[in-house]
Amino acid sequence: MLTVPFGGAPIFTRSRALRPTGKVLPEHARSHNRSLVLQTLYTSGAQSRADLSRGTGLTRVTVSDLVAGLIAEGLVVELGQREHPRPGKPATLIDVDRAAFQIIGIDLSDHERFHGAVIDLHGAIVSRAELALGAATGEAALALVSDLVRRLIASTTTPLLGVGVGSPGVVDPHGVVTSAPNLGWSDVALQARLAEEFSLPVHVGNDANVAVLAEHGVTRHDDLLLVKIGHGVGAGLIVGGRPVIGGGFAAGEIGHVVVGTDGGPRCACGKHGCLEAWLAVPRLTAQLDAIGDDHRDAGSAREDILREAGRRLGIVLAPVVAALNLSEVVLSGPAELLEGALHGATVDTLRARTMAAHGRDLTLRMTEQAEDVVLRGAAVMVLSGELGVS
Amino acid sequence: MLTVPFGGAPIFTRSRALRPTGKVLPEHARSHNRSLVLQTLYTSGAQSRADLSRGTGLTRVTVSDLVAGLIAEGLVVELGQREHPRPGKPATLIDVDRAAFQIIGIDLSDHERFHGAVIDLHGAIVSRAELALGAATGEAALALVSDLVRRLIASTTTPLLGVGVGSPGVVDPHGVVTSAPNLGWSDVALQARLAEEFSLPVHVGNDANVAVLAEHGVTRHDDLLLVKIGHGVGAGLIVGGRPVIGGGFAAGEIGHVVVGTDGGPRCACGKHGCLEAWLAVPRLTAQLDAIGDDHRDAGSAREDILREAGRRLGIVLAPVVAALNLSEVVLSGPAELLEGALHGATVDTLRARTMAAHGRDLTLRMTEQAEDVVLRGAAVMVLSGELGVS
DNA sequence: CACGTTTGTTAGTAAAGCTTACGAACAAAC
DNA sequence: GTTTGTTCGTAAGCTTTACTAACAAACGTG
Structure with missing residues (x-):
């Protein structure tokens, strides 16, 4: 804390409302x-340029x-004149050269396999x-990531804008995976190592945090x-954009x-009634499998399980x-589990447990990008980091 | 949604990762x-100016x-030369002219009386x-606010930087109180009306949202x-600053x-077990009063009540x-209720119900500004709005 | 007392976006 | 076919802003 000259009186100690954000x-x-x-x-x-101006x-x-600068950099191209001319000089259309660059998206969140894709603009x-x-963990898992990126680079047909990675665990803003137990990683400088190895811009984020970027793109x-419901349960948040x-x-x-005040299944972490203990995919499928298809109420029993998870x-x-x-x-997660009863119960519970007035404004929906949320989110992260406002 | 020229392929629909934020x-x-x-x-x-440069x-x-501009506006003053001179030309100290302006802070959150204060820099x-x-509501309550501001203006000894108001209910970014049931307000343009009446900069925010600004100033x-626990229960949030x-x-x-999955007291809103039904001050005092001081376990019974509220x-x-x-x-709220058992139970519950690793980093403390959080927060809001980066 | 240091100002330069002005190209009206 | 009005994109010059370079003033130190 810094001193204030005319001591004595109570002060707004280093008011952050006035928060230095760096010179411009x-x-x-x-x-x-x-x-x-x-x-x-x-x-x-x-x-047209005039449209952009407006x-x-x-x-x-x-x-x-x-625009001249952007064209010189190869990011933007002229497409020729507008088709249905209005009065006046015909406009020259320009656009981002969507065929000029591709992005690599990597999803490390699956428990069994790393997924990757080349995505265009x-x-x-x-x-x-x-x-x-x-069973790869630690350096071996890291080598797999490199391998995956290398294969994908081989299949690109244009220059690359960069590589985006959605990783499980805690990821700091510099792309260091602070801790990812499943992969045996702690303080792995994933961003730095990939950037070094491939001489490309690399962005790394937590899988759920990355996934929500993809959804942000398709919503108002x-x-x-x-x-994100999978082997574990995690969330990504966007607040105020x-x-x-x-x-x-x-x-x-x-x-x-x-969750709740009535106990619940024991969790791997030692506690009882963790969200993950209720909702993780292995847990749900185990419960559903235990029912089997034989007895006559199988359908409604399954639904009860899913409804309880949703609640x-x-x-x-x-x-x-x-x-x-x-x-x-x-x-986001397996549609066959999440859609239907689980989704319905979640909505009902949310409505019942929050103010009615606000509940009405709430939408609860499945992801629109199915299995590819993280891949696409990783691409959005690169797009934003390389081309966006910082 | 806007059209994309080369249709067909799946697209990042209007990706908000690239989000126009206006020209600079x-x-x-x-x-x-x-x-x-x-x-x-x-x-x-x-x-000194040189210090500021560094x-x-x-x-x-x-x-x-x-600085020349700021001095011309009267916001900054020269204080003369530095006391203990180092080698080189002696520095001229400058500072915000903390005696030149005052701020009016208004707190409308109390159920029985409106509070206000003149606060210096x-x-x-x-x-x-x-x-x-x-029993004033609606226009009558509004008139009281005007009255309070007028009295406070009369007691100022310098020019005013502005007026800040913390109001209960929902307040939009333009200072319109969308809804404040206790005051009988809906869509009251409080900011505009006060600004018009007093020809001063006015900022209005929700009481809890304003209060958290004050606390943000005294924490790292x-x-x-x-x-904020009072007649009702509300919260103010700061995320990422x-x-x-x-x-x-x-x-x-x-x-x-x-709260929880085991019912609870009936709330005014019709539901059972709302946080407010557990924790609002009237509710707590009623419960405590019901115990009385006579029987021998009074002390521990009171503690049980507070501990349950904290939980x-x-x-x-x-x-x-x-x-x-x-x-x-x-x-924030009555210290005699919140400190001690209630606080302790809240901490314990938070630790027990979240990941241990993260729980350790969490601090739970009482406000450092006692009754004046909202007043001071309102002042910070003005400070920030009038002098801060937008 | 000469010297080095620090402060704050003056002078000139580079970058960025603005306003103003203009030629080119077209549609619509006569 | 000509005129008129509109729109587009560019060129020239101006204003604002922050920078670098240079310097005088004022002070400790050896």
């Missing part, structure tokens, strides 16, 4: 505006100048690759939560929060949804 | 740097230029005023939650989240703390 130079402003133009072009599609608020002159998946994890909401990482970089780690999820989410006034929650 | 002009950069200088001066105290990274020339409370609310954490308002401007409204609070906070990876939670 003209070049920063320039790069911001450059990104603004690129973003507008990327999201709104091909258009869209961004910058003058036609400035837009022309910025449309978001289309150009090629895929997978590597079985086997700027506050959303994605719950910004990803939340957390002070200890462990935001979204809700798997070991205890438990709703119980944990209710305080978060209320505290953040979330407008959308997305579920 | 040179003057915006200038005002950012101006605020940066002011912030550094405010938080670090009196220093502190901000701007050149001495630029700092001198910015040290954060010292210069004078106070209160008005009993009686950039992720914190303040729980930024206040969270919520998509529907109702962030922090956790009073009517249902309920912990149950609701656990998912929020885990999801946001919060490092600090602050309690």
